[in-house]
Amino acid sequence: MSVGEYIRNSQIWKSIFRHPAPYDRRNRTVVMLTNFFLHLHPVNVKQQGIALSYTWCMGGITFFLFLVETITGVLLMFYYRPTLEWAFQDILLLRDVNTLGIMREIHRWGAHAMVITVWLHMYRVFLTGSYKPPREFNWVIGVLLLVLTLLLSxxxxxxxxxxxAIWAITVGSNMARATPFLGHEGPGAAILNIGGFDLITNASDARFMLLGGRFVGEATLNRFYILHCVAIPLVVAGLIAVHFWRVRKDGGISQPL
Amino acid sequence: MLDPHPDLTSGVIHGLGYLYALLFCMNAYWAVRSFKLGYHFRLPKSLGGQDVPSAGPWAMYAVLLLLVALAHFVSAGRPDAFLIRLPGWLQDLVNVFADPISYFALSTVLFVAMIWLREWWVKPTAAWVLLNITLVSMGLAITDYDFRQIVGKPDNVPIVGMLFIVAFFTWIYFKRANDNDKRIAEGRPLFEQENNEKVLVWPDLVYAELICMVLITVVLVAWGIVLEAPLEEAANAAKTPNPSKAPWYFLGLQEMLVYYDPWLAGVVFPSVILVGLMAIPYIDFNKRGSGYYSFNERKFAVITFLFGFLPLWVAMIILGTFLRGPNWNFFGIFEYWDTHKLAVLDNVNLSDLFWTSMLGQALPGNMFLRELPGILLVLGYFAILPGLMAATVFRKFFHRMGFIRFVVFSNLVLLMVALPLKMVLRWTFNLKYIVAIPEYFFNI
Structure with missing residues (x-):
């Protein structure tokens, strides 16, 4: 008996993989049904549905990049404190002290790439008409995932x-103060006052809520840190699950009807 | 004296050497491919008129590229004497034509040409020639200091990459769509329906996914090693950089700020884009073209989407990233970002045009009366045009969609057109606001 065979016949191995290796047709079917990580796939698919020139693989790459971002992101969190005192210093240290460290590079380039792959995924889905019935709602979930991807970035x-960092966020979040009714420089905000007392000021408007202050400061850093590392990823993970589930339930990978 | 902004340095020449070496490999492969496939072309009568294998010219071109690459490697040490660089007059010419009007006109022309000539440019040879022209132009452009400054920024590299990737996938789309359109016209089955047996996910899909993950990891690691993530000086709320730019994927929206106020460009339009995207499956009543590439089956949907994505989103991001400099002024790709560049701002409001220029009287004191022409125009645009559209060009759409769908659809289309419309009005009439009520931050 070879070593490989010995391992594959051990009780430990068999407790993890509940059936023989996927070498024959039966076990290739069983592996898809019993493995948690594979079970989001069907057992078989139409050949053209998975052809690379058809799918461009962009949805899959986006998901993989999300995983890469999660892993590198968690590693970065070990070295980073979201305070005015330390935030920049920690990034400097990450760059100058950690020899061969490219986690921040991979995290940043992965994030840029993810934005692009989401767009290309939508591009492909549109151009193949894959949002048409019965997949309408999954397209809507996809748009929500697009928004969340942009917010994560x-x-x-x-x-x-x-x-x-701070000026890009300042420019971006300045838009919020022009929100109709809810921004203090937005049309209609002046109407929202009671007895001459303005309800919408620069200390109570949409931008204030976004930044946790009147300008990009420590409260903003903390707020964005929590949104970036906890809140948005959780929502994204949930929506990805629904998105994948709906792919299966709405007729599988898209194909000519 | 040492030039602080050298157009060419040893490093740049060396790097360009690798670019041309890569181009040589690509075209050597292309020559071999062309030889194996037996491509021929006919010489003009004046040159003899015989059939010549296409591999010949391609091989000669490849050898030329090899020589250019070698020239770069050999003379990398003497940047001052190096001759292969973009001629100054060409830079000046490009800079002269660089302004938002030409840029938008050019992207629109390219967009129309892309659809018009879709049969031609999807041919492998045509696409290959276009790719070569683009890469060689890039290579030449990199010999300019100002171009390098903006294109070489670490955060801008993905945008340059995106340009090629989007072009590539658009090419794939049109190639597959043309093929299917021809099949449908001839009554043959779709490409997606041929050889479409069921296969097992293990191994066919699972292994493809694994390979894909490995490749992406390799790309990310290589990218991470070659290019360091940017880190500027510590945040300083008292020192505003000029220009201050949002993250690159929002630069299309920031570009809209030139034409519309923040409440529209920064809040309403982005929301409308998202709502509009979500509404697509519910307003597209066309049952055909589901699950396969096609153009003729759904012309209107595809053209509208491509127009939104290519000229209005991607091209605007390119514009915002590479061509907007200090004070959000427009700069040609070879132009120095001069903080003191002056742009004439003599824009006028519609109310000024109407009351002062047309009627020759002073602006009315009442702001609603003052802005009445603009308010009526905007109301008419959104209230009357949909009805006109339903009765004329979109009559079929109206019948198929029903009232509510059509109202949503027509307003989305009108909002999408609102951006290019305001651009053209700005360029032709110097129009600032159609409705200007700054008292309530209500400017359109």
Whole structure:
């Protein structure tokens, strides 16, 4: 008996993989049904549905990049404190002290790439008409995931706390103060006052809520940190699950009807 | 004296050497491919008129590229004497034509040409020639200091990459769509329906996914090693950089700020884009073209989406990233970002045009009377045009969609057109606001 065979016949191995290796047709079917990580796939698919020139693989790459971002993001969190005192210093240390460290690079480039792959995924889905019935609602979930991807990238942009970060966020979030009715420089905000007392001021409007202050400061850093590392990823993970589930339930990978 | 902004340095020449070496490999492969496939072309009568294998010219071109690459490697040490660089007059010419009007006109022309000539440019040879032209132009452009400054920024590199990737996938789309359109016209089955047996996910899909993950990891690691993530000086709320730019994927929206106020460009339009995207499956009543590439089956939907994505989103991001400099002024790609560049701002409101220029009287004191022409125009645009559309060009749509769908659809289309419309009005009449009520931050 070879070593490989010995291992595959051990009780430990068999407790993890509940059936023989997927070498024959039966076990290739069983592996898809018994493995948690594979079970979001069907057992078999139409050949053209998974052809690379058809799918471009962009949805899959987006999901993989989300995983890459999660892993590198968690590693970065070990080295980063979201305070005015430390945020920038920690990034400097990450760059100058950690030899061969490219986690921040992979995290940043992965994030840029993810924005692009989400767009390309939507591009493909549109151009193949794959949003048409019965997949309408999954397209809507996809648009929500697009928004969340952009928000993830936007909130992460602030964390290095350098000039690039705070000014990009300042420019972006300044838009919020022009929100109709809810921004203090937005049309209609002046109407919302009681007895001459303005309800919408620069200390109570949409921008204030976004930043946790009147300008991009420590409260903003903390707020964006939590949104970036906890709140948005959780929502995204939930929506990805629904998105994948709906792919299966709405007729599988898209194909000519 | 040492030039602080050298157009060429040893490093740049060396790097360009690798670019041309890569181009040589690509075209050597292309020559071999062309030889194996037996492509021929006919010489003009004046040159003899015989059939010549296409591999010949491609091989000559490849050898030329190899020589250019070698020239870069050999003379990298003497940047001052190096001759392969973008001629100054060409830079000046490009800069002269660089302004938002030409940029938008050019992207629109390209967009129309892309659809008009879709049969031609999807041919592998045509696409290959276009790719070569683009890459060689890039290579030449990199010999300019100002171009390098903006394109070489670490955060801008993905945008340059995106340009090529989007072009590539658009090419794939039109190639597959043309093929299917021809099949449908001839009554043959779709490409997606041929050889479409069921296969097991293990191994066919699972292994493809694994390979894909490995490749993406390799790309990310290589990218991470070659290019350091940017880190500028520590945040300083007292020192505003000029220009201050939002993250790159929002630069299309920031560009809209030139034409519309923040409440529209920064809040309403982005929301409308998202709502509009979500509404697509519910307003597209066309049952055909589901699950396969096609153009003729759903012309209107595809053209509208491509127009929104290519000229209005991607091209605007390119514009906002590469061509907007200090004070959000427009700069040509070879132009120095001069903080003191002056742009004439003599924009006028519609109310000024109407009351002062047309009627020759002073602006009315009452702001609603003052803005009445603009308010009527905007109301008419959103209230009357949909009805006109339903009765004329979109009559079929109206019948198929029903009232509510059509109202949503027509307003989305009108909002989408509102951006290019305001751009053209700005360029032709210097129009600032159609409705200007700054008292209530209500400017359109």
């Amino acid at each position: 936007f909130t992460g942009y602030l964390l290095p706390w350098d000039q690039l």
